[in-house]
Amino acid sequence: GEDVEQSLFLSVREGDSSVINCTYTDSSSTYLYWYKQEPGAGLQLLTYIFSNMDMKQDQRLTVLLNKKDKHLSLRIADTQTGDSAIYFCADRLGGKLIFGQGTELSVKP
Amino acid sequence: GAGVSQSPSNKVTEKGKDVELRCDPISGHTALYWYRQRLGQGLEFLIYFQGNSAPDKSGLPSDRFSAERTGESVSTLTIQRTQQEDSAVYLCATMALNTEAFFGQGTRLTVV
Numbered sequence: 644g645e646d647v648e649q650s651l652f653l654s655v656r657e658g659d660s661s662v663i664n665c666t667y668t669d670s671s672s673t674y675l676y677w678y679k680q681e682p683g684a685g686l687q688l689l690t691y692i693f694s695n696m697d698m699k700q701d702q703r704l705t706v707l708l709n710k711k712d713k714h715l716s717l718r719i720a721d722t723q724t725g726d727s728a729i730y731f732c733a734d735r736l737g738g739k740l741i742f743g744q745g746t747e748l749s750v751k752p
Numbered sequence: 753g754a755g756v757s758q759s760p761s762n763k764v765t766e767k768g769k770d771v772e773l774r775c776d777p778i779s780g781h782t783a784l785y786w787y788r789q790r791l792g793q794g795l796e797f798l799i800y801f802q803g804n805s806a807p808d809k810s811g812l813p814s815d816r817f818s819a820e821r822t823g824e825s826v827s828t829l830t831i832q833r834t835q836q837e838d839s840a841v842y843l844c845a846t847m848a849l850n851t852e853a854f855f856g857q858g859t860r861l862t863v864v
Contacts, residue, residue: 644810684857685843688853688854691852731794738783738847739808740785740797740845740853745793745794
């Protein structure tokens with residue numbers, strides 16, 4: 644079945660850029676998503692990209708998609724302490740949504 | 753309602769008892785997903801409903817787990833003969849056609 648992989652931890656300094664990476668295995672993905680989960684809270688959609696795009700920018704967020712390598716990344720510019728959370732990438736295959744295990748982003752002042 | 757509603761928000765049950773978790777979707781959302789999130793872990797896919805099609809049950813971990821949904825209405829996830837390893841947050845998400853999935857706040861299940 645489809646496998647979505649992420650590194651588990653990332654630590655950055657406030658004001659730096661963060662890059663969170665994700666790889667997936669199935670080339671027939673239609674949409675790829677980034678969700679944010681703050682402590683004790685539900686999942687909130689940050690952004691998504693359609694599989695025929697290679698980049699999407701939304702304010703401080705930039706999503707890059709390399710379909711050949713099946714690699715997705717999320718760049719957060721000027722990272723703030725409020726960005727500390729767990730970030731999940733998700734792959735949509737047909738209707739099924741498969742999530743990675745999440746990357747915990749820690750932002751140090 | 754305005755969002756995906758799950759009930760109960762917390763459930764403590766004794767090992768061996770059955771539990772039923774409920775998800776009220778956003779009106780008009782044809783797709784409904786159940787996930788399990790163990791402490792400090794990612795989201796584990798359990799089951800997916802799309803309209804009146806047969807559900808994708810490929811993620812259910814054992815035959816103690818089952819879920820129902822009639823049309824585009826409420827869904828219930830039932831866990832029979834609960835075990836301690838079933839302790840987790842159970843998340844429901846719903847989606848309209850070709851949009852994002854909206855998540856409920858989850859049900860925290862503790863099996864003692």
